[in-house]
Amino acid sequence: MSPASLDHMEQMRIEQSQPFVSQEEIREGEEEEGEGENSIAKIIDLSAVAITTAKERRKSQKVAKEEEAKWMIKEAERKGLIAQSITNAVVIVLVTSCGMPIGYSAVLLPQLQSTNSTLPTDDEWASWIASVHSIATPIGAILAGPMMDNWGRRLTLQLSLIPVIFGWLSMSVWPNHFLLLTGRVLGGFSVGMGLGTSQVLVSEISEPNLRGFFMSTPGAAYALGILLVYALGSRLHWRVVASLGLVLPTVATLALLFLPESPVWLVNQNRANDARRSLLWLRGGHEAKVNQELHMLIGHSKTEKDKEEALRQETRDVTCAPVPRWWHIMTRPQVFKPFFILLTFCLLQILTGSYVAIFYGVTLIASASNTPSQEYNCLQIAVMTALVRFVVSIITSWCLLRHGRRRIGLISGVGTALATSCLVAFLYYKSLPGVTPLPNQRDTGIIAALIMIYVAMNTFGIFSLPCLMIGEVLPSNVRGSVRGVMHSLINLMIFTTTKLYLRWRPSWANRCVHGLHNSVAHHNVLHLPVSAGNQEQAADADRGILCRRKELFLAEPG
Structure with a gap:
């Protein structure tokens, strides 16, 4: 047989050995291949959608976290503003109670010197009643300094209110000239202790953007106390006015129990944890702001202590006696x-x-x-x-x-x-x-x-x-x-x-x-x-x- 015949027979044998595939099977195979390609395309599309969705989800989560952080900061600022306002409101009540003894003599003396007075008073007694208040004020102011440094601002303010409470009590219950003078002296002592200490407390608890406003309120509160005692004295007997004068210092004393101590004083006393708790309340729980401010307070406290030590070394060569040392300080330009x-x-x-x-x-x-x-x-x-x-x-x-x-x-x-x-x-x-x-x-x-x-x-x-x-x-x-x-x-x-x-x-x-x-x-x-x-x-x-x-x-x- 010729080689061509042999090749033809071999090809036929190979074709007979392979299974027969109909046209329907071919079409079905082609359809299956198309479906497979579509499935792969769908999988690719779904993967792309999933990736896009994940990116959008991460972006939305990031935006949500940022919005939540902004909201938390605003909420902390709001709480901090409320906390500082509450503290300042208590100080306003305290300073108002300090203004009342100052203006009291203006409504007291006309009643004492009237023709139907139950306690006749001449000009000499009247001048003492009006002016003796100013004698005791510097004593309170001088004592307030070391008391603030050693016992704290809050306790000093509470102690400053005790004398004025007894002063109003003595003037309202036991009416005579001696007790009137005693009450005026106690009132002046309290004013000396309270006014300076309250300003220090307000300046130390306030944030810089609020400090200017809060520091300006004691002056208005001082004038409010004078207005209040003038208004009461124009209508009421002086003993009734003295009785009503007990209200504000009592309220301020109780309110101070619920306020935190000054963080500046706590840092100066090496009580950083207590200072942190105080700042957390005053700043509305804003952790980052509290940490930053606490770090600054600690650094400032260290700097001030170094200055005091340098001043002590400077004056040690002069003498250890307090008067010459004080004189050396005062004579510095x-x-x-x-x-x-x-x-x-x-x-x-x-x-x-x-x-x-x-x-x-x-x-x-x-x-x-x-x-x-x-x-x-x-x-x-x-x-x-x-x-x-x-x-x-x-x-x-x-x-x-x-x-x-x-x-x-x-x-x-x-x-x-x-x-x-x-x-x-x-x-x-x-x-x-x-x-x-x-x-x-x-x-x-x-x-x-x-x-x-x-x-x-x-x-x-x-x-x-x-x-x-x-x-x-x-x-x-x-x-x-x-x-x-x-x-x-x-x-x-x-x-x-x-x-x-x-x-x-x-x-x-x-x-x-x-x-x-x-x-x-x-x-x-x-x-x-x-x-x-x-x-x-x-x-x-x-x-x-x-x-x-x-x-x-x-x-x-x-």
């Missing part, structure tokens, strides 16, 4: 220059009549208008002056956050000088022979308007600035001890002016008193120091007005 600037400004502030208007509010109005101090108009005017003082204190708090101290001081000085100038001129005009007197109501209305303008302008700057100056001008490492000395001298000057006022109450002397207030107000305007960095700095420094320290209170913002 960075201490005595701002100290005497502050002392001079505070003396001028007192001589403008700021505290005379508070301690003798009703008596001053009655003397100026020649009407009995128990007359209803005088009491109404006194309450209105207290209301003006309260409203202007709030306005001042707002202005101090936005304007420089010098600008506010100039406006206050000009306004006070103009008001007292008009008052002196009007009183002098009334005393001239042959002048037709005005109707009593119009006469009293003019005097009341001038006195209220005087109170408003005086409160706006002259009355408010010294408290801020002490905290801003004095070096931080000696601020506590120097502040005690400063408060002692200031209150000694307040005692002197309030003790002598009743001796100057006759009409001719009254004009002289207002004339003195007017002259000092003009002096404040003409000699108010310029801003730090001004071109006239050198000339003013030569006159002993401006300190070289760059952070003087007089610097304008920015």
Whole structure:
């Protein structure tokens, strides 16, 4: 056979050995192959969708976590704001209770010196009752410093309220001159301890963005206490007013039990865990913020301790006796220059009549208008002056956050000088022979308007600035001890002016008193120091007005 035949036969044999595949089977196979390809495509598509879904899920989870974190931060800030506001509210109640003893003499003395008084009081006793409050205030201020450092801010505030509670109790239950003086002394002691300590506590628990606002509230609360006691005294007997004076300090004492201690003091006492717990409550549980702030507090505490140790080493060569060491501190240029600037400004502030208007509010109005101090108009005017003082204190708090101290001081000085100038001129005009007197109501209305303008302008700057100056001008490492000395001298000057006022109450002397207030107000305007960095700095420094320290209170913002 030929080779071609053999190849043909072999091919036929191979074909016969293979199974027969029909056309249907072929079509089914092709369909199965198509379905397989579709399945693979579907699997690929599903995998892509799954990957995309996973990415979107992770992205949405990330966004959700970020939103949750933002919400938690906002919630922590809200809780922190509430916690700090609660603490500040308790301080406001405390400072308001400190303002009430200061204004109490203004409503007490007219009732004691009235014709139907159950406790007749002459001018000598009246001057002591009004002024003795200022004798005890520096004692409390001096003791508050070491008590704050050793026992804490919260406990010091609680202890500061105990004397004023007993003071109000003694004046309301046992009415005699000796116990009135005792109550006034106890009230002054509490005011000295409480005011400075409350400012320290507020500054240490507040966040920087809230500190300015919270630090401005004690001034308004102080004025609110004066307004409250004026309003009560215009309607009620002085013993009832003393009984009601027990309410606020009692409430503040109980409220302080539920507040945390200052984290700054806890860090200084090496109690970092307690400071952390205090910060967690004050910052609403914001862990990151608490950790950062605690780290800063620990570092600042270490720096302050190093400064104290350096100062101790510096003064060790002088002597170990306390008086020479204190004298060495006071004679340092960075201490005595701002100290005497502050002392001079505070003396001028007192001589403008700021505290005379508070301690003798009703008596001053009655003397100026020649009407009995128990007359209803005088009491109404006194309450209105207290209301003006309260409203202007709030306005001042707002202005101090936005304007420089010098600008506010100039406006206050000009306004006070103009008001007292008009008052002196009007009183002098009334005393001239042959002048037709005005109707009593119009006469009293003019005097009341001038006195209220005087109170408003005086409160706006002259009355408010010294408290801020002490905290801003004095070096931080000696601020506590120097502040005690400063408060002692200031209150000694307040005692002197309030003790002598009743001796100057006759009409001719009254004009002289207002004339003195007017002259000092003009002096404040003409000699108010310029801003730090001004071109006239050198000339003013030569006159002993401006300190070289760059952070003087007089610097304008920015």
